[in-house]
Amino acid sequence: MNEINNIGTPMPELPEVETIRTQLSEDLPLVVDAISFSKFAKLIVKEKKVSIEGETLLNIGRKGKVLDFYFSGNKRMISGLGMSGSWQISGEEISVKHAHIKLKFLDGDGKYVFMAYVDPRRFGKAHIVDTQRAEVLLARLGVDVSSHDFTSKYLFDQLQKRGQNPVKAVLLEQAVFAGIGNYMASEICALAGVLPSRQAREVSKAECAKMIKGCHRVIERSVESGGMTFHGGYVDASGKKGEGLKNLVVFYQKLCGMCGSAVVKSEIKGRGTYHCPSCQK
Ligand SMILES: [Zn+2]
Numbered sequence: 470m471n472e473i474n475n476i477g478t479p480m481p482e483l484p485e486v487e488t489i490r491t492q493l494s495e496d497l498p499l500v501v502d503a504i505s506f507s508k509f510a511k512l513i514v515k516e517k518k519v520s521i522e523g524e525t526l527l528n529i530g531r532k533g534k535v536l537d538f539y540f541s542g543n544k545r546m547i548s549g550l551g552m553s554g555s556w557q558i559s560g561e562e563i564s565v566k567h568a569h570i571k572l573k574f575l576d577g578d579g580k581y582v583f584m585a586y587v588d589p590r591r592f593g594k595a596h597i598v599d600t601q602r603a604e605v606l607l608a609r610l611g612v613d614v615s616s617h618d619f620t621s622k623y624l625f626d627q628l629q630k631r632g633q634n635p636v637k638a639v640l641l642e643q644a645v646f647a648g649i650g651n652y653m654a655s656e657i658c659a660l661a662g663v664l665p666s667r668q669a670r671e672v673s674k675a676e677c678a679k680m681i682k683g684c685h686r687v688i689e690r691s692v693e694s695g696g697m698t699f700h701g702g703y704v705d706a707s708g709k710k711g712e713g714l715k716n717l718v719v720f721y722q723k724l725c726g727m728c729g730s731a732v733v734k735s736e737i738k739g740r741g742t743y744h745c746p747s748c749q750k
Contacts, residue, residue: 481550483534483615483648484691485705489556490531492706496558496582499526499574501540507569509591514570516596519544526574533610533647537603545603551592558584558706570595611645615688619646621677628669628677636672637665638738649684652720655743656687659719659727664749665742666735690716719743 481489501521506514521540530537536556538546548556557563563571563585570586586595596606612618627646631639640646640654649657658665660683661676672680694716695705718726725732725745735742 480552480650481534481555481696482650482653482691483531483613484653484688485696486531486534486536486550486648487615487688487692488696489550489706490529490536493536493556493558493584494529496574496576497526497528499576499582500524501526501572502575502581503573505571505573507567507571510569512591513586513588513593514595514597516598516602518596518598518602521546521597526572532607532613533643534650535607535610535647537607543600545596545598545600547594547596547598547603547606548586549594551588551590551594553590554586554588554593556584556586556706557708558582563587567591610643610647612647614646614648614684619681619684621674621681624680625672625674625677628672631669633668633670635666635737636663636669637742638740639669641740648688651740651742652717653684653687655720656717657683659683659725659743659745659749660686662749665737665744687717719745 501524504522519542521544524540524542524544526538526540528539530539534550536548536550538548540546557565560580560582563583565585565587567589568585568587569591572584574582574584576582586593596602598606612623628636628639637654637658640649640657641651655665657680661679663672663676663680695709714721719732720743722732722743724730725748728745728747730745730747732743733746735744
């Protein structure tokens, strides 16, 4: 259990946020009957510029690790989950600890549906704003790494610009690569055969192509298995833990999932990093 402190806090990354997004979206559209906040919610809700009561939640999008709730009336709620945030959905009122934003909806059959933003450490951020403001906030993020805009040319160009920085640290920059977090970055390097400590400018075009492929593989497998849970941190919107850990090749592993060699653990810019000395050069 203590080991988790050495690998850094398990924050939800793109696959975990996508899992939550899918689950929250199942009953849409839903009409907002009421919204309420905990006494700590002001630490999380950075902007409350519009009222969403009476509006319809039409759709939930995602950019990188950020959820994007679309309401009627051109209103939006942008929700970043921070280190320990998640959303829950239930047919009954959600009365768990650390529920800071509570939404009560009416569905088409006149039944109530409840959603709650739960965040023990309160590093998440929410903005309840109009569309124009929402677009400004989302523009601060780089390309979503699950989208077609994340190409090997984009990756190569961005890595070239970041010169001597270790490639793994560069992959974590949300303003460039939205969605990649600590486990994804280690896995992407491993699947491409690139040492995480290698200088960003030393990664070839062919390796960038492999990294893109690796990135899609990590996302697909993690989403399929409901996201990662490292030590009881992340739970999905139904309160279940993810089972994706067994699909990882190096992160949090003793033996490399590709060749069986012992995995080496290190730290790059303060973040726990895993690599295989046989597979990665
Ligand atoms: Zn290996």
